[in-house]
Amino acid sequence: MATPDPTVVERVERAAEPAPTPEPAPASTFQVKNLSVWYGDKRAIDDVTLDVASDAVTAIIGPSGCGKSTFLRCLNRMHELVPKTRVEGTVFLQGEDLYSSDVDPAIVRRRVGMVFQKSNPFPTMSIGENVVIGLRLNGVRSQKFLNERLEKSLRMAALWDEVKDDLHKAGTSLSGGQQQRLCIARALAVEPEVLLMDEPCSALDPIATAKIEELIYELKAHYTIVTVTHNMQQAGRISDYTAFFYLGRLIEFGPTTKIFTNPNERQTEDYITGRFG
Amino acid sequence: MHSKRADNHTWRTIKSGLASTVAFISALLVIAPLGLVFFHLLVNGASSVNWDFFTKLPTPVGTPGGGMVNAIVGSLELLAFASIIGIPIGVLGGVYLGEYGSARVNSVLRFIADVLNGVPSITWGVVVYGLVVLRFKGFSAYAGGLALGLIMIPLITRTTEEVVLLVPNGYREAALALGVSRWKTIVHIVIKTASRGIITGILLALARVGGETAPLLFTAFGNRFWNHSLSQPIAALPLQIFTYAISPYDDWHRQAWAGALVLVTGIFCVNVLVRILTRGRTASIV
Amino acid sequence: MTPHRHILGTFDEALASLRNNVLMMAGLTERSLERAMKGLFERNDDLCANAIADDEEIDQLEKQIDKDGVDILLRFQPVASDLRRVVSAMKLSSNLERMADQATTIARRARKLNQHPQLPEVELIRPMYEHAMSMFKDSVDAFVREDVDLARAVVPRDQTLDDLNRAASRTLIERMAQDPDQLRGYLNLIFVGRCLERVGDHATNIAEDAVYAAAAEDIRHQGVAAST
Numbered sequence: 001m002a003t004p005d006p007t008v009v010e011r012v013e014r015a016a017e018p019a020p021t022p023e024p025a026p027a028s029t030f031q032v033k034n035l036s037v038w039y040g041d042k043r044a045i046d047d048v049t050l051d052v053a054s055d056a057v058t059a060i061i062g063p064s065g066c067g068k069s070t071f072l073r074c075l076n077r078m079h080e081l082v083p084k085t086r087v088e089g090t091v092f093l094q095g096e097d098l099y100s101s102d103v104d105p106a107i108v109r110r111r112v113g114m115v116f117q118k119s120n121p122f123p124t125m126s127i128g129e130n131v132v133i134g135l136r137l138n139g140v141r142s143q144k145f146l147n148e149r150l151e152k153s154l155r156m157a158a159l160w161d162e163v164k165d166d167l168h169k170a171g172t173s174l175s176g177g178q179q180q181r182l183c184i185a186r187a188l189a190v191e192p193e194v195l196l197m198d199e200p201c202s203a204l205d206p207i208a209t210a211k212i213e214e215l216i217y218e219l220k221a222h223y224t225i226v227t228v229t230h231n232m233q234q235a236g237r238i239s240d241y242t243a244f245f246y247l248g249r250l251i252e253f254g255p256t257t258k259i260f261t262n263p264n265e266r267q268t269e270d271y272i273t274g275r276f277g
Numbered sequence: 278m279h280s281k282r283a284d285n286h287t288w289r290t291i292k293s294g295l296a297s298t299v300a301f302i303s304a305l306l307v308i309a310p311l312g313l314v315f316f317h318l319l320v321n322g323a324s325s326v327n328w329d330f331f332t333k334l335p336t337p338v339g340t341p342g343g344g345m346v347n348a349i350v351g352s353l354e355l356l357a358f359a360s361i362i363g364i365p366i367g368v369l370g371g372v373y374l375g376e377y378g379s380a381r382v383n384s385v386l387r388f389i390a391d392v393l394n395g396v397p398s399i400t401w402g403v404v405v406y407g408l409v410v411l412r413f414k415g416f417s418a419y420a421g422g423l424a425l426g427l428i429m430i431p432l433i434t435r436t437t438e439e440v441v442l443l444v445p446n447g448y449r450e451a452a453l454a455l456g457v458s459r460w461k462t463i464v465h466i467v468i469k470t471a472s473r474g475i476i477t478g479i480l481l482a483l484a485r486v487g488g489e490t491a492p493l494l495f496t497a498f499g500n501r502f503w504n505h506s507l508s509q510p511i512a513a514l515p516l517q518i519f520t521y522a523i524s525p526y527d528d529w530h531r532q533a534w535a536g537a538l539v540l541v542t543g544i545f546c547v548n549v550l551v552r553i554l555t556r557g558r559t560a561s562i563v
Numbered sequence: 564m565t566p567h568r569h570i571l572g573t574f575d576e577a578l579a580s581l582r583n584n585v586l587m588m589a590g591l592t593e594r595s596l597e598r599a600m601k602g603l604f605e606r607n608d609d610l611c612a613n614a615i616a617d618d619e620e621i622d623q624l625e626k627q628i629d630k631d632g633v634d635i636l637l638r639f640q641p642v643a644s645d646l647r648r649v650v651s652a653m654k655l656s657s658n659l660e661r662m663a664d665q666a667t668t669i670a671r672r673a674r675k676l677n678q679h680p681q682l683p684e685v686e687l688i689r690p691m692y693e694h695a696m697s698m699f700k701d702s703v704d705a706f707v708r709e710d711v712d713l714a715r716a717v718v719p720r721d722q723t724l725d726d727l728n729r730a731a732s733r734t735l736i737e738r739m740a741q742d743p744d745q746l747r748g749y750l751n752l753i754f755v756g757r758c759l760e761r762v763g764d765h766a767t768n769i770a771e772d773a774v775y776a777a778a779a780e781d782i783r784h785q786g787v788a789a790s791t
Contacts, residue, residue, distance in 0.1 A: 113455070123470060137457045260642045273569065275569050
């Protein structure tokens with residue numbers, strides 16, 4: 001009888017070992033506890049608790065009006081731009097309470113950047129000016145520093161090669177997809193810890209969308225990203241975790257593969273398979 | 278049956294032709310006054326618009342010749358003074374209405390501004406007469422400039438407010454999301470984006486008050502000579518035209534025509550400038 | 564099973580059509596097996612011929628199910644339970660096709676056996692046949708009704724079938740030694756037994772796919788370490 005192949009033996013022996021202890025849960029950037037938000041008398045977010053994992057992409061899905069944009073905006077206190085908002089519960093960023101009375105919302109927004117659905121480069125400024133405007137208006141004067149940040153941000157947004165010779169041209173002279181990447185570069189220039197994205201690709205064609213998805217995939221190595229999307233396939237493609245909202249409540253939250261292959265809640269399953277309504 | 282349809286078609290064609298003809302004639306009637314004004318001004322005033330007009334002072338009563346240089350310069354001085362009062366207050370007021378305030382307070386302020394825009398300009402003259410001329414016992418360039426400035430304020434406020442409101446909210450949100458403070462957002466983003474529209478509003482206000490006569494009647498009062506101190510009466514082009522037009526002298530009448538032509542041309546040019554500034558932005562002044 | 568309907572009606576229709584094809588294929592396969600075995604027990608060559616003829620239709624159904632499955636994946640990008648159902652349906656079709664091939668093999672062997680006088684050892688096969696068919700019926704039932712418990716119960720029965728096959732083979736080999744004139748007949752019976760054993764394996768696969776479709780659990784190959 002031939003001697004058994006050592007690698008096979010090794011494999012069989014390893015299979016007989018007990019399973020290794022599971023890795024500890026990943027660090028979380030945001031800890032949201034019992035968050036509720038009212039616009040006047042209307043309750044937009046109802047008692048939401050979840051932790052947003054660091055250096056990963058969390059997608060927020062749900063039908064229209066379910067509160068996903070409101071929730072996103074709570075993470076950088078942008079919902080306060082609407083008058084008569086009231087917040088209960090806490091949002092902690094790396095252990096700091098974002099809503100405590102001695103916290104300046106502007107500081108929060110410097111740490112938590114945002115990219116919007118419709119790209120909005122400032123119309124009176126060139127590409128270069130657009131990228132560094134956040135730094136300039138926050139007091140940075142050194143031209144050398146600004147130039148370094150300009151190149152770094154445009155490289156991170158995968159836009160440097162396309163615009164490096166045209167930095168003086170108007171920001172609005174770019175295509176839709178490029179404008180959105182410009183907005184991403186602008187948000188990254190102030191070096192936030194988190195990047196929030198509110199349906200960043202819904203106004204873009206498929207190729208521009210694919211480029212931005214690729215960019216998100218690269219960015220998540222360095223940033224915590226939270227994105228609202230109504231495109232289920234996109235959520236499945238780019239995110240590590242998915243949160244499903246309905247009528248202001250968090251119905252289910254978990255790893256994306258679980259949510260999209262075998263969700264716990266019937267409502268989640270009905271929504272993602274298109275049985276809703 | 279065929280002929281009935283044909284009759285209908287003919288009748289409809291006739292009706293359609295009538296309607297377009299009536300519309301065309303109406304349009305002509307709208308344009309006609311402008312044409313008439315320019316025609317008359319050119320015919321009567323062109324001959325008197327000469328180098329003297331722009332360089333010489335008025336001659337003594339009854340003596341032919343002379344010009345309106347002091348009135349032209351006086352008008353410019355009054356406009357400058359009015360701008361110092363009207364532009365800052367007007368722009369800041371417009372920014373407040375567009376950016377801050379509550380809905381109820383703002384609608385009240387807007388209503389007041391609209392009412393003021395409709396107040397006859399002579400009223401402003403009377404008000405400033407009572408407040409300044411009587412207090413300081415004399416007509417002055419200050420009083421004239423103040424009267425014009427007060428007219429400019431509600432005008433500029435409303436136009437500024439409208440362009441500020443036209444600035445898409447997306448830009449404000451983008452700036453705030455970068456951690457920029459509210460007032461910096463307004464100054465560097467909102468006002469900068471609306472600047473073209475704000476300047477347009479200012480130019481239109483200047484064109485409007487540049488031709489005002491009534492408020493200057495009891496404030497600036499007019500001056501046949503150079504004005505050497507702002508607390509003295511000062512000449513202004515519309516005032517001078519008025520004085521010359523009601524005088525019994527032919528030569529002064531001719532100069533009045535020339536003055537009117539220069540004044541209308543000036544306002545015309547400002548409007549053309551506004552057009553040029555707002556061109557190429559697809560009907561948006563933002 | 565699916566109380567809510569998809570908003571896209573065409574999606575529901577496509578899934579229903581896929582399911583119907585799977586049911587039809589399962590029915591045809593079952594009939595093929597029955598005919599082949601009946602042809603063996605009753606020495607009826609016509610039944611064997613029918614079983615062999617059905618194979619072509621079953622092959623066409625396999626192709627149709629795979630094509631429809633890929634079409635659904637392409638058009639509707641299903642997720643969660645829909646995705647599992649489609650993938651399982653496609654795997655089922657390949658298992659059913661192989662079972663039909665086994666039926667064809669049985670029918671051919673049966674025809675050969677029918678050319679010679681009947682062997683009493685044919686009855687050794689009968690319990691295997693009944694066991695395999697009951698596994699088959701239960702596994703398809705479990706898939707259709709998404710009955711996880713029924714499906715799980717099918718898996719250990721494969722062991723029983725293997726034991727029955729081993730016992731029957733041993734007996735037949737002994738008979739071969741005792742009665743060399745009937746060697747071919749006994750060999751053919753051994754092959755038939757092996758076919759039925761494979762039918763049981765395929766039924767187990769179907770049951771495992773049924774558990775995956777219904778509960779998202781992959782219960783395959785769990786007994787490997789224990790059985791080596």
